[in-house]
Amino acid sequence: MSYELVKETAHKIASMEIRGAAKIAQSAAQALRDFALNYQGESATNFLSELEKAGTILKEARPTAVSLPNAVNYVLLAARGNDDVEEIRRAVVNAAEEFIARSKRALGKIGEIGARRIKSGDVILTHCNSQAALSVIVTAFHQGKDIEVIATESRPRYQGHITVKQLAEQGIPVTLIVDSAVRTFMKEVDKVIVGADSIAANGAVINKIGTSQIALAAHEARVVFMVAAETYKFHPKTLIGALVEIEERPAEEVASPKEFPGVRIRNPAFDVTPPEYIDLIITEKGVIPPQAAIMVLKEEFGLELEE
DSSP states (O other), X not given: OOOHHHHHHHHHHHTTSSOSHHHHHHHHHHHHHHHHHHOOOSOHHHHHHHHHHHHHHHHTSOSSOTHHHHHHHHHHXXXXXXXXXXXXXXXXXXXXXXXXXXXXXXXHHXXXXXXXXXXXXXXXXXXXXXXXXXXXXXXXXXXXXXOEEEEEOOTTTTHHHHHHHHHHHTTOOEEEEOGGGHHHHGGGOSEEXXXXXXXXXXXOEEEEXXXXXXXXXXXXXXXXXXXXXXXXXXXXXXXXXXXXXXXXXXXXXXXXXXXXXXXXXXXXXEEEEOGGGOOEEEETXXXXXXXXHHHHHHHHHTTOOOO
């Protein structure tokens, strides 16, 4: 069985050609669906084994965004327990399509719920390129609320450039600032809305590097700090005390090591924002305080943790 299509998706995720936790999760589910549709063997046992290998390839693409393993595990769980090739194929296809549809519905619901927290006249600061955060902002704007957005560049990958283009296309007034200007502009901000790549059981949020500094500046300025995230971004392993691995990406994204001989270049892709700096988390199931993250995890995953 060829893993080329799966490896291609994994490479696109690792290289950030596919970026954003929701898109990563949806792409992984789609890759497993396509893998199952193309399987030509007659052994159910071998099919399940091949699916597990494909899942491992995908999960190893990026270590921090928990939406990736959660999506893969969702699909693989549906496949296990079946002893017929066609039953396995059908289970994988149905689970993958169900996950993708659920992911898209969640974004719409988060937009509806989060928009209730936005008032006309609000200036909103956002960071990176979160589809969940953008759903809140765009929904509020389409409801007729007069809002403005300040977006960070989000170096070194400049995801903020994507954000401002998407907002401008919607007709939303938006200002692009360098990351280090956040504290300067915080006095003009009414609310901060960011996304999440993982949320731990204690309510800590793992998101694009720089998020924790924004949260600190918002806390100092008494500006409401909100996180928009689907429930599949809650990290099940943190229920048993595991720490979320923070991905470090290539130094070349920051500067060429050849230009700085003898200099160590560090490039962490994410940081951890403690729950005490987070006012609320907007999910498709409602708004919760960060301290309630453990309840979401227990409801979503129960005691079935990733092996």
